[in-house]
Structure formats: structure tokens, C-alpha cells
Amino acid sequence: MKKFEDRTLLLARILMSILFIVAGYGKLGDAYVGTQQYMEAMRVPGFLLPLTILLELGGGLAILFGFLTRTTALFTFGFCILTALLFHSNFAEGMNQTMFLKNLTIGGGYLLLAIIGPGKFSIDRLMNKNW
Secondary structure, eight states: OOGGGGHHHHHHHHHHHHHHHHHHTTTTTTTHHHHHHHHHTOOOOOOGHHHHHIIIIIIIHHHHTTSSSHHHHHHHHHHHHHHHHHHSSSSSSSSSHHHHHHHHHHHHHHHHHHOEEEOOOSEEEEEEEEE
């Protein structure tokens, strides 16, 4: 399995980043105001939306390319846990329990990525950095 490790880490980074790139991009344009209103309805300040987009879109791209991987993965881990607690902790409402568990699971993946690092096929490795 060791010989497939770097390729598998690349595949994992690709798969993990898709959700965040799509989500961050989806909050731009027409969806911006609606997302901001939803955040405020959940008692999260709407002025945090640009930071959310930066983490989702920028962080997703950073993970995809393996740039600042460990640091970005730690921030994304924290984001997943916070969004689970802030937006999906009311289990009486529909799919919230599933969404809560999904966020915990994704957060666990990012925590693991922060520990393991991006692998050989990454900008971090090209720059000989271990962020």
C-alpha cells in the first residue's frame, strides 16, 4: 500500500476539496444575500460570510493543489465542527442529525489530512514546506 500512498493522498485531496470549492463558489453572486440572511437567522453575523467564502473556495483550492495544506486543513476542520454545532445541532428538524454527522466526518478527514500532510503531488512538497 505504501507505493500508492501519494496517489491516494492526491485523490483524497481532490475529493475533499470539491465540496468546499462548489459551496464557496455557490455563495457568490445571487446567492450571497440569501446565504447572509440564513446565517443571521441562525444567529451568526452576516459579516462573516466573506470569510466563509474565502475558507470554502480559497481553502478548497489550497487543499486541491496541496498549498498550505496542514494549516488549511486545521482551519477547515474547525469550520466543519463549528458549522455542525451552529447550523445542524437541532436534531428535531429534518436532516440535521445526518448533516451534523456528515460535518463531523468531513472534519475528521481534514484533521487526518493536517496530521498526514498533502503527499508528494503538492505545491507544499515542491516548495519543500511542511505547513
